[in-house]
Amino acid sequence: MRKEKNRVAKIISESGLCSRRVAEQKIFNGEVSVNGHIIDSPALNVSYDDIISVNGQPLSKREDTKLYIYHKPAGLITSHNDENGRKTIFDDIGNKYGKLLSIGRLDLNSEGLLLLTNDGEFQRFMESPKNEFERIYKVRVHGTPSKDDILKLKNGITVDGIKYKKIDVKVDKVLSSNSWLTVKLIEGKNREIRKTLSSLGYEVNKLIRISYAGFELRNLEKSGIYEVKIPQKLLQQYENFKG
DSSP states (O other), X not given: OOOOEEEHHHHHHHTTSSOHHHHHHHHHTTOEEETTEEOOXXXXXXXXXXXXXXXXXXXXXXXXXXXXXXXXXXXXXXXXXXXXXXXXXXXXXXXXXXXXXXESOOOTTOEEEEEEESOHHHHHHHHOGXXXXXXXXXXXXXXXXXXXXXXXXXXXXXXXXXXXXXXXEEEEEEOSSEEEEEEEESOOOTTHHHHHHHHTTOOEEEEEEEEETTEEOXXXXXXXXXXXXXXHHHHHHHHHHHO
16 A cells, blocks of 8 residues: 555646646535545645545546657647537547646647646646747748847847747748748746747748657658657656756
8 A cells, every 4th residue: 555645636636637836726616525525725734545535436547657649730729628619639639538638728829849748747747837848830921030039039028028948940941931940948827938939020831740859750740649658867857856
C-alpha cells in the first residue's frame, strides 16, 4: 500500500481527470469526497490509498505518466467542450487513448504540434513558465518584418499592457505579398505570436507549431497521434518540480 501523502487536489490532477486548478474549484463546489466525506479544502493531505470520489465517481488509480504528440489541424478547438458546439481536438482523437489533457493550446486557426498527457501534474509542469521550454513555429505573415521590428521582438515587446519576453524571428522566404518566418519563443502566452506581430503591422495568416520542449512534429500527418517516450532528464525535472 502507498502510505505517502499528497494534497488531494494534486492527486486528482495526477489522475488525469482535470488540472489542479479545476480540481481545486471542484473541491470548493463540494463535488469531492474522501472516504465518503465531502471536503472543502484542496490543501488536505490524503493517502493514495484513500477513496477519493468526484461527483460520486471514485477516482481512477494513477497510471504511469504518458505523453503523446498530436498534429492539430486548423479549425478545431483545444478543449474538451465548446459552448458553441464547434468540433474539438478530442472529438478528432476519440477515446482510444483514454482521458487526455492538452499541454498548452493552439487557437482555432492554428495548427501543428500539440502535446497531450494523461497526467494533470505533468501538464502543469510542462506549461510552467519557469521551465522556459522553447516553442518553434513556422508563420506566414502579410509583408516582411524589418530588421528594426525583428530587433524589437528580440528585446521584448509590450502590447496592450502585456509584456512579452524575447521572441526570435527569422525571415525564411519572401513572396509577392507574404513572408514565411521561423519564430521561437519561451512563454507561449495567449495568441502571443499573432498579437505581437500584428502590433507591428504584420498580420498572421498561417501558423504551424513544429516543436515544443524539443519534441518535434516532423512529418506527422494532420490528426495523427502517437505516444512518445519521455526522456529521463525530463522525468527527473518533473520529479523535482513535484517536490
